[in-house]
Amino acid sequence: MMKKIVALASAGLVLLLSGCTNVNAAATLDGDRVTVAQVQTAVNQIMAERKTFDTSQMNLPTGEDLNRNELTFFVVSAMLKDIAKHLKAEVTDKEVTAAVNGVIASVGGKQNLPQALVQANIPSGDLDTYFRMYLTSKKLQTTLKAAGVPDAQLQEAFTKLIGDSAIRLHLVINPRYGKWDATTGNIVAADLASGAVTKK
Secondary structure (H helix, E strand, O other): OHHHHHHHHHOOOOOOOOOOOOOOEEEEEOOEEEEHHHHHHHHHHHHHHHOOOOOOOOOOOOHHHHHHHHHHHHHHHHHHHHHHHHHOOOOOHHHHHHHHHHHHHHOOOHHHHHHHHHHOOOOHHHHHHHHHHHHHHHHHHHHHHHOOOOHHHHHHHHHHHHHHHHHHOOOEEOHHHOEEEOOOOEEEOOOHHHOOOOOO
16 A cells, blocks of 8 residues: 555656766755665665565565665655645644554554565655655645545646646756656666656
8 A cells, every 4th residue: 555655646757857966866856865875775674674574475676676666765755745845734743653553453463564564665664754655645635635626637636746846846866776757657777878867
């Protein structure tokens, strides 16, 4: 469920791709950076937590795919935070805590949470952020409905919100992670020699 909301939030995202001037930045948003170290820390935690379970039957991303997934997560999280601030649809810490506790109960207690997170490809250190994203997305959908957007047009309206945020934040992606594919709503592999940096 939580991974699905990442895909929903990122679908149709209009990234303004240009060369990253700082090699330590995986992405920049209005001057703020998602650092290479931040992405690598999340990847390292995911890989370490996988070692505690048998993942042979799990379809989990690895290598460059995993790096791109984690960068997408950080980028979309920042975009949703920006949108929620503008639409006054921010999620409180209390709401996040309640949601986390609800999932812990649904998986049968804290002892079962680590395996559930591995299966969902979520590093335990980012659990609260994932739930904040999920709850923010739900609030934004509610806000759109209250503004008169019909259900059939929610995805299109949601996509426009994210596109507007990308422009507002002057979003830049480091081409070492690939390039943005607006069709799939993901950062995809790119041949740096053939111009991986594409302005949208």
